[in-house]
Amino acid sequence: MLVRCLYASRMAKPMAPATLRAILEDSRKNNVKNGITGVLISTGDAFIQVLEGGRAQVSQTYNHIASDKRHSEVTLLSFESIPQRSFESWSMGEVTIGQLNPTVLLKHSATMQINPFAMSGAAVLALLNDLVASGTVVCGNATRGKR
Numbered sequence: 001m002l003v004r005c006l007y008a009s010r011m012a013k014p015m016a017p018a019t020l021r022a023i024l025e026d027s028r029k030n031n032v033k034n035g036i037t038g039v040l041i042s043t044g045d046a047f048i049q050v051l052e053g054g055r056a057q058v059s060q061t062y063n064h065i066a067s068d069k070r071h072s073e074v075t076l077l078s079f080e081s082i083p084q085r086s087f088e089s090w091s092m093g094e095v096t097i098g099q100l101n102p103t104v105l106l107k108h109s110a111t112m113q114i115n116p117f118a119m120s121g122a123a124v125l126a127l128l129n130d131l132v133a134s135g136t137v138v139c140g141n142a143t144r145g146k147r
């Protein structure tokens with residue numbers, strides 16, 4: 001049974017690019033092992049992450065991530081069973097705020113700022129799907145698990 005988990009969190013402190021790279025490297029290694037795919041958006045002060053895979057694996061990974069001290073206020077936006085994956089190409093795809101197309105953002109958000117804590121899970125998921133459709137998601141091949 002496949003599920004999709006979507007959450008938002010706040011960075012504990014401004015994140016050095018090397019720290020973000022290390023998180024993505026760990027994620028890709030573990031996610032390939034656990035059959036998990038997804039995308040991580042970093043907005044500068046917050047994260048949005050979608051995780052897809054088996055229910056047990058996604059639950060365990062989410063619980064593990066939620067206890068990571070590098071972020072806080074981990075807020076579940078949605079957790080649902082799905083007929084198929086939408087982010088199957090990424091062991092953990094990556095989007096940083098500079099890559100976000102303001103038009104795509106404005107389509108889904110009340111302002112040009114992305115504030116996942118003020119958006120519904122459905123709106124955040126629609127934004128993610130548009131980012132995939134517009135080719136904004138980069139790196140993290142799902143089968144190789146590396147850049």
Ligand SMILES: Cc1cc2nc3c(=O)[nH]c(=O)nc-3n(C[C@H](O)[C@H](O)[C@H](O)COP(=O)(O)O)c2cc1C
Pocket residue numbers: 023026027028030031040047049051061064065066068070071092
């Ligand atoms: C925002 C964020 C997203 C993360 N995403 C994942 C992920 O998708 N998969 C994963 O295994 N670890 C992810 N991590 C890292 C885990 O919290 C943890 O550091 C990593 O799995 C290594 O755990 P270990 O030291 O117990 O082996 C993420 C961490 C943060 C802060």
